[in-house]
Amino acid sequence: MRRNLRERIPGGCAIIGVMSETGRRFDGTTVIEGIRCMHERSNGLGGGFAAYGIYPDDLKPYYALHVMSQTHHEHETMEEGIRQHFRIIHQEPIPTRRHPRVGEAPILWRYFVAAPTDFAEPPGEEEYMVGRIMDLNGRVEGSLIFSSGRDMGIFKGVGYPEDIGEFFRLDEYRAYLWTSHGRFPTNTPGWWGGAHPFGLLNWSVVHNGEISSYDANRRYLEMFGYRCYMKTDTEVVLYLFDLLNRRHGLPIELTCSVLTAPFWNEIDAMPPADAELWRALRQVYAGALLNGPFSVIVGFEGGMVGLADRIMLRPLVGARAGDLVFIASEEAAIRAVCPSPETVWAAEGGEPIVARLARSAGGSEPASAHKVEVPAAS
Amino acid sequence: MSVIKNEPVTEQPAGGLLPTGAVPAGTTGSPPRRTASPADRGSVGVERGGGVGNKEDLAKKTRQAVTPFRRMRPAVRTHPDFRVIVDEDKCTLCRFCVLQCSWDALGWDDRVVPFDENCVGCWRCVAVCPTYAIRIEQWPTMYRENHNWTRFIANSVRKQAGSGGKLLVGTGNDKPYPVYWDHLLIDACQVTNPSIDPLREPMELRTYVGAKPDRVDLAAYLSARERHFIPTDHRSVGDPDRSGDPSANGRPAFDRDLRRRLGIGPQLRLETPIMIAAMSYGAVSLNVQKSCARAVAEMGTYWCTGEGGMHPDHYPYADHTIVQVASGRFAVDADYLNRAAAVEIKIGQGAKPGIGGHLPGEKVTADIASTRMIPEGSDAISPAPHHDIYSIEDLRQLIFAIKEATRYEKPVFVKIAAVHNVAAIASGIVRAGADAVVIDGFRGGTGAAPTMIRDHVGIPIELALAAVDDRLRQEGIRNRATVIASGSIRSSMDVVKAIALGADAVYVGTAALIALGCTLCQQCHRGRCAWGLTTQRPDLVKRVDPEEGWQLIANLFKAWSGEIKETLGLLGINSLESLRGNRERLRAVGLSQAEMDILGVKPAGR
Ligand code: SF4
Ligand code: SF4
Numbered sequence: 001m002r003r004n005l006r007e008r009i010p011g012g013c014a015i016i017g018v019m020s021e022t023g024r025r026f027d028g029t030t031v032i033e034g035i036r037c038m039h040e041r042s043n044g045l046g047g048g049f050a051a052y053g054i055y056p057d058d059l060k061p062y063y064a065l066h067v068m069s070q071t072h073h074e075h076e077t078m079e080e081g082i083r084q085h086f087r088i089i090h091q092e093p094i095p096t097r098r099h100p101r102v103g104e105a106p107i108l109w110r111y112f113v114a115a116p117t118d119f120a121e122p123p124g125e126e127e128y129m130v131g132r133i134m135d136l137n138g139r140v141e142g143s144l145i146f147s148s149g150r151d152m153g154i155f156k157g158v159g160y161p162e163d164i165g166e167f168f169r170l171d172e173y174r175a176y177l178w179t180s181h182g183r184f185p186t187n188t189p190g191w192w193g194g195a196h197p198f199g200l201l202n203w204s205v206v207h208n209g210e211i212s213s214y215d216a217n218r219r220y221l222e223m224f225g226y227r228c229y230m231k232t233d234t235e236v237v238l239y240l241f242d243l244l245n246r247r248h249g250l251p252i253e254l255t256c257s258v259l260t261a262p263f264w265n266e267i268d269a270m271p272p273a274d275a276e277l278w279r280a281l282r283q284v285y286a287g288a289l290l291n292g293p294f295s296v297i298v299g300f301e302g303g304m305v306g307l308a309d310r311i312m313l314r315p316l317v318g319a320r321a322g323d324l325v326f327i328a329s330e331e332a333a334i335r336a337v338c339p340s341p342e343t344v345w346a347a348e349g350g351e352p353i354v355a356r357l358a359r360s361a362g363g364s365e366p367a368s369a370h371k372v373e374v375p376a377a378s
Numbered sequence: 379m380s381v382i383k384n385e386p387v388t389e390q391p392a393g394g395l396l397p398t399g400a401v402p403a404g405t406t407g408s409p410p411r412r413t414a415s416p417a418d419r420g421s422v423g424v425e426r427g428g429g430v431g432n433k434e435d436l437a438k439k440t441r442q443a444v445t446p447f448r449r450m451r452p453a454v455r456t457h458p459d460f461r462v463i464v465d466e467d468k469c470t471l472c473r474f475c476v477l478q479c480s481w482d483a484l485g486w487d488d489r490v491v492p493f494d495e496n497c498v499g500c501w502r503c504v505a506v507c508p509t510y511a512i513r514i515e516q517w518p519t520m521y522r523e524n525h526n527w528t529r530f531i532a533n534s535v536r537k538q539a540g541s542g543g544k545l546l547v548g549t550g551n552d553k554p555y556p557v558y559w560d561h562l563l564i565d566a567c568q569v570t571n572p573s574i575d576p577l578r579e580p581m582e583l584r585t586y587v588g589a590k591p592d593r594v595d596l597a598a599y600l601s602a603r604e605r606h607f608i609p610t611d612h613r614s615v616g617d618p619d620r621s622g623d624p625s626a627n628g629r630p631a632f633d634r635d636l637r638r639r640l641g642i643g644p645q646l647r648l649e650t651p652i653m654i655a656a657m658s659y660g661a662v663s664l665n666v667q668k669s670c671a672r673a674v675a676e677m678g679t680y681w682c683t684g685e686g687g688m689h690p691d692h693y694p695y696a697d698h699t700i701v702q703v704a705s706g707r708f709a710v711d712a713d714y715l716n717r718a719a720a721v722e723i724k725i726g727q728g729a730k731p732g733i734g735g736h737l738p739g740e741k742v743t744a745d746i747a748s749t750r751m752i753p754e755g756s757d758a759i760s761p762a763p764h765h766d767i768y769s770i771e772d773l774r775q776l777i778f779a780i781k782e783a784t785r786y787e788k789p790v791f792v793k794i795a796a797v798h799n800v801a802a803i804a805s806g807i808v809r810a811g812a813d814a815v816v817i818d819g820f821r822g823g824t825g826a827a828p829t830m831i832r833d834h835v836g837i838p839i840e841l842a843l844a845a846v847d848d849r850l851r852q853e854g855i856r857n858r859a860t861v862i863a864s865g866s867i868r869s870s871m872d873v874v875k876a877i878a879l880g881a882d883a884v885y886v887g888t889a890a891l892i893a894l895g896c897t898l899c900q901q902c903h904r905g906r907c908a909w910g911l912t913t914q915r916p917d918l919v920k921r922v923d924p925e926e927g928w929q930l931i932a933n934l935f936k937a938w939s940g941e942i943k944e945t946l947g948l949l950g951i952n953s954l955e956s957l958r959g960n961r962e963r964l965r966a967v968g969l970s971q972a973e974m975d976i977l978g979v980k981p982a983g984r
Binding site for chain 2: 210212213214215216218224248249254263264277281283284285291292293310311
């Protein structure tokens, strides 16, 4: 396992997300079939899934740390670190099945943990978790916490995504939200940790494309204490969502619009009060502007959002059928699992496709105190 | 090579008209327009040279001028820098070159008589000669080769043995130090990410200069909006027809309240990230400043007056003008500060870190005197330090005195020379409350500087900029101030590389002068610039026509902006902020590991 990739690895990819807005839980075969349809967009060097709402009630309140380690020694070092920083409620190997097309896997383990003390404020606890996870990942060579949310999990590895899904027995999990990713890197890292999704707390990101502004974003994030040790574009997307939404309290839609900010001439044409806000957002969050060809699906607690770059250099299609919302790189992938959706539409550059749990399904607004309507970015 | 002159060298540091012995009468005539087209070149004859009688008269005057001059050779001799060769077959005897050379290097005795020892290699004569009959060559005499006692150094000794004074020079450092810009290469998109065609897709160069908070406080925005009864109607947003009550939206009270609540300080909006650096009235002519002011106004950017005050002729461009407060405090009053778009406190200058300036009394004309608010003919002295700034706390007081005087409506810049400890100093300046820090590298230009200081003090802008950007990020205060790189930005690619290293914008000075005709003869300090740039002599000043001059500068900025857009496109990004600090898109060639570490770039091939 190569932890410190010295170079960023560009590539193209396939992404898909499926969610039931009523919170109905369904197994992983749907999303596996969807991503299988886009086999041609991957090259067998990485695939993965994020699933929300999968864990039993007694484990739901705890952070599920999914860990991959190269050797037993590294596994133990990581476990030692986890024990040091958190209270372990339960631990077990991540169940897998032998698969003819998935090679040798690292040691895969999951820990359900709680923060060691009670934090008065919820952000305090989250800050603590983020800080410790970043620290462990940076410190322990050869071992990686690749999933750390509550009642959600990331499953990923080297192989075609449909094979990875079968390897992880995803047909046995039931989730209200699934995202998946098939990878087409342009060289061979051979590293399970390099596959998507990338996650932090409840965030998960699958990403198709390249962030040409990577280093500007990375250096911006470092000012806020994020460490981009994975050296992948996807990582900056993840942390930007965390910074803007969780820490700075911008609603998801506004976060998306900041990441793919409206052009200055569009801002100039807005009514003055909106223009003033947008000028401020672009001035302050200049380092958060994502540039380059990309489309991403970001999963969070209670929803998912699909977003493509400002000038739509990567494809992204949305569809709706009953309680289900689909977002995918290709319409074909959606139709493979849902032959006749009620509506299908191509995303506009910089305009997010958002799906949220209905309130009746226990959904709530994402972690922001205020709801603001987002000035249209086009 | 610049200072190897037969002229007496005096102690005057700032652009004085040095005594030069007799001046051939012909050179004081008022010449025709600077850029005569080849067509009118032919028609330019002696008749048009004012102040000259007939041919015989001119020849006599030349002989009178030459005789004592030739006898005045100093005891310790240097050879001339250049040799002026006039091709007799081509020369039409129009005498235009004689009239145009402001350096007494050409005389007339029924033919053009060159005085090589006076030639500064400014190329004015070459440019105006209708038949290209004049050639300027390096003086061909060979010294015995010596890599230690170079010609420049040995000649400096000879000159100082003659004069007993320090050596002076104009423009930036010309010594062969590494130019790091030329060791950095830019990435481009291939296959995995498409490049963007700037002709088809929007490409944004807009930049805002000023302090920004770390986050936008949405709650404050919404409460301001509520207080002013402006609806947040989703459908209305972005659609002016349905934007509620437009009068409420446009209320200035709301705007101010909102900006305050959003925590956004005053900002300058730059449509291209290139501004014109401080060049004061006195160092350059009014026509140069007029050209700059109009050019930046047309291009949606800014220029800085320098320390010499703001001439009333520039008031129409006040919105695009940054005024400077330097240690001499010339012209500083409340009106001066409030009239401008921003205020720059000059602590140091890259070409001469740690020393002051001196505009000799003979250059302080009535107009300059009234602009600087000093008596006519008095020496204008800028002390080396500000005598009320001996510490960072003192600087903070001046910053806030200016902010108070301008009701916190103008960004305050602080300009420093790039010195060894620049990162820590810049951090202190940001913490002291500056809205922008200008870092001026040691290759930056000057109207006059002691040669030895210009050539040996300070550090390159590239390293200073990278160090400052790193430090401000480490301390988490990079957002709090804009970083402006200055000091020999020579091309659009220097701009791109500066921004990729972390600058928000750049200042150019010399490039703007070159656009106006400067040929880098390095004689600015002598006040006789043959191109009419760094002089106050009316006959020379009018060689720059501001009506034409602004277009030259604007053209340059337009060309550079186009190239920057094209570069963004090939980098696969469509907005300048995605380039800012994006060092991953730079690679180094021929640099040491230490240099690459400081610049934060990888070697090419990795
Ligand atoms: S105009 Fe300039 S180049 Fe020509 S002779 Fe005079 S000093 Fe030399
Ligand atoms: S401004 Fe004039 S004197 Fe100075 S270097 Fe340029 S041409 Fe020479």
